[in-house]
Amino acid sequence: MESNFYTEPTKYNDLRKWVCSTDHKRIGLLYMASIFIFFLVAMMIGVVMKLKMLSAGTTFISARTYNSLFTVHGVIMIFLFIIPGIPAALGNFILPLQLGAKDVAFPRLNLYSWYFYIAGAVCALTSLFTGGGAPDTGWTFYVPYSVTTGTNVSLAVFGAFLLGMSSTLTGLNFLTTIHRMRAPGMGWFRMPLFIWSLYATGWVQLLATPIIAITLVLVILERLFNVGIFDPSRGGDPILFEHMFWIYSHPAVYIMILPAMGIVSEIIPVFARRTIFGYKAIAFSSLAIALVGYLVWGHHMFTSGMSDTARVIFSLLTFIVAVPSGVKVFNWVASLYKGSSVISAPLIFVMAFIFLFSIGGLTGLFQGALNIDMHIHGTYFIVAHFHYVMFGGTGFAFFAGLHYWYPKIFGRMYNEKIARYACGLMLIGFNVLYFPMFILGWQGMPRRYYDYPAQFQALQRLSSVGSWILVAGILLMFHNLVKSIRKGTPASSNPWGGKTLEWQTTSPPPTENFVEIPVVTSGPYNY
Amino acid sequence: MESEQHFVVTNKTFISVWAALVALTVITVLVAQAHKGNTSVLVPLVIATTKASLVLWYFMHLKYEKKLFKLMLLVPIITLLVILGLTFLDIWFR
Ligand code: HEM
Numbered sequence: 107m108e109s110n111f112y113t114e115p116t117k118y119n120d121l122r123k124w125v126c127s128t129d130h131k132r133i134g135l136l137y138m139a140s141i142f143i144f145f146l147v148a149m150m151i152g153v154v155m156k157l158k159m160l161s162a163g164t165t166f167i168s169a170r171t172y173n174s175l176f177t178v179h180g181v182i183m184i185f186l187f188i189i190p191g192i193p194a195a196l197g198n199f200i201l202p203l204q205l206g207a208k209d210v211a212f213p214r215l216n217l218y219s220w221y222f223y224i225a226g227a228v229c230a231l232t233s234l235f236t237g238g239g240a241p242d243t244g245w246t247f248y249v250p251y252s253v254t255t256g257t258n259v260s261l262a263v264f265g266a267f268l269l270g271m272s273s274t275l276t277g278l279n280f281l282t283t284i285h286r287m288r289a290p291g292m293g294w295f296r297m298p299l300f301i302w303s304l305y306a307t308g309w310v311q312l313l314a315t316p317i318i319a320i321t322l323v324l325v326i327l328e329r330l331f332n333v334g335i336f337d338p339s340r341g342g343d344p345i346l347f348e349h350m351f352w353i354y355s356h357p358a359v360y361i362m363i364l365p366a367m368g369i370v371s372e373i374i375p376v377f378a379r380r381t382i383f384g385y386k387a388i389a390f391s392s393l394a395i396a397l398v399g400y401l402v403w404g405h406h407m408f409t410s411g412m413s414d415t416a417r418v419i420f421s422l423l424t425f426i427v428a429v430p431s432g433v434k435v436f437n438w439v440a441s442l443y444k445g446s447s448v449i450s451a452p453l454i455f456v457m458a459f460i461f462l463f464s465i466g467g468l469t470g471l472f473q474g475a476l477n478i479d480m481h482i483h484g485t486y487f488i489v490a491h492f493h494y495v496m497f498g499g500t501g502f503a504f505f506a507g508l509h510y511w512y513p514k515i516f517g518r519m520y521n522e523k524i525a526r527y528a529c530g531l532m533l534i535g536f537n538v539l540y541f542p543m544f545i546l547g548w549q550g551m552p553r554r555y556y557d558y559p560a561q562f563q564a565l566q567r568l569s570s571v572g573s574w575i576l577v578a579g580i581l582l583m584f585h586n587l588v589k590s591i592r593k594g595t596p597a598s599s600n601p602w603g604g605k606t607l608e609w610q611t612t613s614p615p616p617t618e619n620f621v622e623i624p625v626v627t628s629g630p631y632n633y
Numbered sequence: 634m635e636s637e638q639h640f641v642v643t644n645k646t647f648i649s650v651w652a653a654l655v656a657l658t659v660i661t662v663l664v665a666q667a668h669k670g671n672t673s674v675l676v677p678l679v680i681a682t683t684k685a686s687l688v689l690w691y692f693m694h695l696k697y698e699k700k701l702f703k704l705m706l707l708v709p710i711i712t713l714l715v716i717l718g719l720t721f722l723d724i725w726f727r
Binding site for chain 1: 677708709712715716719722723724725726727
């Protein structure tokens with residue numbers, strides 16, 4: 107291999123080479139390692155919950171413990187895995203490369219935001235073992251319970267606050283980079299679609315995250331000083347918390363899904379060997395999703411006692427936000443149509459994404475209808491829905507991107523056959539695990555319950571079996587990827603025949619990405 | 634850069650802005666004490682926005698900045714306005 111950012115000499119020769127580096131590629135890898143470690147931890151917690159659900163009643167886990175398990179699982183998966191996930195790990199590595207830049211606009215700030223991430227993670231994890239014990243509120247920290255429970259909510263919430271800082275700084279950094287550091291000749295409509303999606307995401311991170319920050323601070327104040335903002339007995343309003351929480355947390359689901367959609371729009375044209383269908387429609391639908399996505403948070407609160415006027419309007423807006431997502435799905439399918447597709451691991455993951463995300467998205471519309479949501483709110487139906495969109499959607503797209511950019515990042519190839527088997531196993535396991543949850547939820551199985559009546563036994567057990575298949579697939583995938591970092595066959599600089607700029611430099615890239623800054627003369631998907 | 638040019642703002646401007654801020658604070662307190670239901674939420678919000686704008690405009694020299702910066706500041710303000718508006722759809726009609 108030629109000289110690259112791993113081998114070129116740096117200021118330090120020990121661990122500081124990584125934790126003091128301002129190189130966006132090293133920071134991306136720092137994020138990637140931390141994010142996947144937390145993912146594996148939370149995954150094992152999920153499996154333990156499913157083990158418990160093999161039979162009803164108290165077995166090896168008590169009700170209290172189950173409450174803490176789903177809270178910790180949810181908090182880690184949301185705040186430590188899926189929100190930072192694609193932007194912080196893949197975005198950090200790929201964004202400057204795709205722009206033809208040497209680094210992001212604020213390299214030090216970039217490193218700083220990783221420290222915020224780690225500090226937040228440390229707080230969240232410390233809260234499990236200190237104070238009154240692991241939080242048991244669910245990842246949503248709803249008042250009034252979260253201000254009265256004796257568990258260590260304050261520290262966990264402070265951890266989430268720090269993670270929010272990290273996310274905001276990443277968003278700010280990317281926005282500036284995209285505005286200021288595009289290679290000569292790269293107009294807005296010559297930008298790869300992954301960058302468009304990070305751009306839309308950046309605005310959401312920047313404008314929505316401060317709201318969760320202030321909300322979480324208010325919860326801490328309420329716990330410590332009884333200020334009475336949310337507690338009705340002191341003149342507060344508990345529904346106000348739900349508003350403030352979801353004003354951030356709903357746009358946050360677009361922080362999760364938009365970059366995932368960007369990856370999919372990147373992979374499809376490369377493997378179908380034809381230009382993407384409706385470039386501008388995809389770019390603008392990202393912005394439209396970001397925009398309308400701000401206005402639908404109320405659909406999490408249809409049964410909380412909101413006014414009828416608000417419920418009708420939020421329901422309407424929810425149906426509208428489905429339109430730009432639909433635009434994208436149709437564009438992807440149209441791009442594949444009559445393409446001369448090269449079937450390999452990244453494309454297979456993308457197909458799995460489209461399948462799972464469509465199920466997740468369409469069941470979301472069920473929930474957006476007021477009358478149906480009355481029936482399924484707070485049931486396993488919701489649990490199934492959000493695993494389909496977040497895990498089946500964002501998770502699978504993340505894995506697709508990981509396989510797609512793997513040769514660029516590590517300069518080697520993974521074993522293609524194992525990658526395909528892993529994806530197949532995951533797809534089967536995923537559906538066996540979560541599809542029964544739709545049925546259970548429809549039949550009335552509530553979420554966050556450690557117990558269930560006898561008639562749910564069969565489907566509960568089926569779902570637990572699914573979790574084993576899924577985990578086998580995930581472990582196989584990681585085994586393949588980790589092993590190939592050292593053992594894989596060396597990859598060329600452009601193994602897939604991609605046209606975007608990251609493929610114009612060597613794999614892995616040199617420290618400053620390009621020997622000569624490239625000049626862009628055409629759109630990103632000219633096949 | 635043009636934005637680094639130094640503008641001389643008279644003390645008179647500063648003092649009148651300060652006086653306006655104090656007056657607005659007094660109104661906020663009075664409105665809160667009057668217990669006028671929904672109005673006692675809306676008025677303080679409008680006043681707080683006005684106060685923040687005054688500070689930004691004069692004390693933080695936004696008045697003398699380029700159009701682009703003014704526009705950029707408008708984005709979060711509009712976002713916030715829409716968010717508050719939607720929240721009030723719930724609280725006013727409950
Ligand atoms: C890897 C396999 C996974 C398994 C086996 C699993 C399993 C579960 C189970 C059993 C629950 C609790 C259901 C209940 O009783 O209410 C749950 C909740 C949850 N899961 Fe997962 N999950 C997995 C992956 C993920 C991923 C990838 C994400 C996010 C990207 C995620 C996000 C959540 C969230 C947010 C909750 C709700 C927690 C709460 O109620 O506060 N999970 N999961």
